Structures are given as structure tokens and as C-alpha cells.
Amino acid sequence: MSKKYYPLIDIMRIIAAILVVGIHTYPFLQYNPSLDFFTTHILGRIAVPFFFMATSFFLFRQGIPPVSKFQSVLKQLLMIDIICILIYFPIQIYNHSFSLEPMLILKDIFMNGTFYHLWYLPASMIGLVIVYLLLKYLKDWQSFIIVLILYMIGLGGDSYFGLSVQIPFINDFYTFIFQFCDYTRNGIFFAPMFLWLGGFIAVHPYQIHKQHCSIACLISFLLMSLEAIILTYYQIPRHDAMFITLPIVMLLLFMILISYRGQRYLLCKDLSLSIYIIHPLMIVIIRLIGKISHLEKYFIDNSLTHFLLVILFSFLFSYLFILLKNGGFHHEKSSIR
DSSP, X not given: OGGGOOHHHHHHHHHHHHHHHHHHHOTTTTTOHXXXXXXIIIGGGGHXXXXXXXXXXXXXXXXXXXXXXXXXXXXXXXXXXXXXHXXXXXXXXXXXXXXXXXXXXXXXXXXXXXXXXXXXXXXXXXXXXXHHHHHHHXXXXXXXXXXXXXXXXXXXXXXXXXXXXXXXXXXXXXXXXXXXXXOSXXXXXXXXXXXXXXXXXHHSOOOOOHHHHHHHHHHHHHXXXXXXXXXXXXXXXXXXXXXXXXXXXXXXXXXXXXXXXXXXOTHHHHHHHHHHHHHHHHHHHHHHHHHHHTOHIIIIIOHHHHHHHHHHHHHHHHHHHHHHHHTSSOOOOOSOO
8 A cells, every 4th residue: 555655745745744834934044145045936937836736646646536526625625725715814914915896806816815825726727727627638748738828928927037028019918918927837827847757757657767867857957057147137027937948857856756655654645735725824923922921032033043934833823723624633534736
């Protein structure tokens, strides 16, 4: 039975969740800006694509899933999204980021997320619908061309925005797009590529040479790092979630992760999702504690201490929530793997 599981996927879930927290707290900014840039703007950019790939990999592991299973996954994601909207609604009111303008509400619900990290949930749902239909009704190469075109459009509105807007008609195109979303890092232009890769790997499994794949992954990651540094140096990105080399890095990394079989660490799945959801709330709580206790120097101003406290609080609250939800260490199986 243990050979059917992918322990490195579970471990990577926790690493990815920590990287997301780092993106939102800049842990090394006061100590080494270059290290902080590497951690948050390069290494951290593999986190969300990994989550997308893991979701689709398990969804498509036994082939194209029946409509009922696919709908079940969407319903779970929708319920999580609704709960998150309710959790962060009071904070939106507190920081005056909530708007009653219908267009802004629709943008937040379907594209931007109602809080800065919640864009991932509608992106997952929209992206899954796109990829499910592509894989079900088109040939692999046809579906890949479509997600590649979407990703290229996303690149032009993200890390390569400063170049794309130099061309008048392309600038007009992105002006039109940004009427409906703040970033191309969303469920239409960003998520489908990585959801497609996860699904494709699941449907077409094959053996890899781990050493060769690891070397190729390292080289592609170094190229991605160079790409990010150059783009940032010339101040080209509008946002920096998307790179040309990122899909290559993620494909190779994911192939390495699933090449190892063994005992599954099931707690990691729920823990990583909970950390992702609540860590901005923990940021707010830690800042509040710092102000009340007059320990802003440690709780807020020190970036590394702030990051570690957010990680600690997020882990503790997530673990307690999971224990209460499941009544101990027993976990029910979920469609979202």
C-alpha cells in the first residue's frame, strides 16, 4: 500500500505554505535584501504553482474523472472560498478595503480574491474548469497550445508588462484585460498551465532518471533566478509571479517529487491548506499583540522575528483547528488531495 503514496508531495505542501508566508512577511529584508529577494521573489514563486499541480495531479491520477467527482472538488473549493470570504470580511471593513461597487465586488470574487491571498481559490476553480474541458474534449497537444497561449498572455501582463506595453495595440489589449482583473496572475492566464501540467503528468506517468532530472531542474531554476534578476533590475514586471522558465522548473520538480514512494503524511495536506488560509489573520493578530504589549520592535519591526511568529501562530492555530475538526489524528478522505 505504501508504494501508492507520494511522501515528498506532502512534505512539499508544508514547505510551499511556509514560502507563501515568507512572500507576505519578507523575513530577511532587514538583514540581507538580496537573500530576501531570492526567498520571496524567486524561490517563493514555486509555491502556488506546486499547489495547482498537486490538486490536478490527484484529481486526474486515474484518468479524466467523472463529472460527479469533478463537481465534488469544485464544491469543496467553493465552500472553502465562501468560508474564507466570511473570515476576512471583518478585516476588510476594518482596513477600509471593502467596496460596494458591483464591478469591484465581481472582480474580487472571481479574479482578485476578497483578500490579498484568496485569489488562489477562484483561480483554482476557474483553472480547473478550463483544464478539465480541455483534457476531456481535445487532444493533449491542442490543449497544451491553448494553456500555453493563455500563459504567454499572462506573462505579458505580469513579469514582462514593461515590455509588452511598449507596443500600442498590445497596451490597449492589457488595458482592456485590467478592467476585469488587477493582475494576469489569475484563474484564466496563470492557473491553467500548472493545472494542465499536473493533470498531464497524472494521465501520462513515466519513469525518470532522478539524477539527470535533478540536474536539469537545478539548471532551469538557476535560469529562472537569472530571468527574475534581470527583469527586476530593469523594472519590467507589473507583478512577478510568472516567468518563462517557471513551467519548466515546476514540471521537473514535480516529476522528482512523485518519483519517491512511501508512507504518506496525511496531516500535511490539511495543515498546509489551513496555514495558507489563516496566515494573513495571524499577521493581523501578531501586529495587534505587538502594539498592545509595546513590543513592536520584536513583533512587527523585526522582519525575521515577525515571520517566525507568523509561522508559529499559523502552525499552532492550524493544528488545533484540525484536531477539533477531526477529533484527533484521524482524517477523513477528501476529494481535494
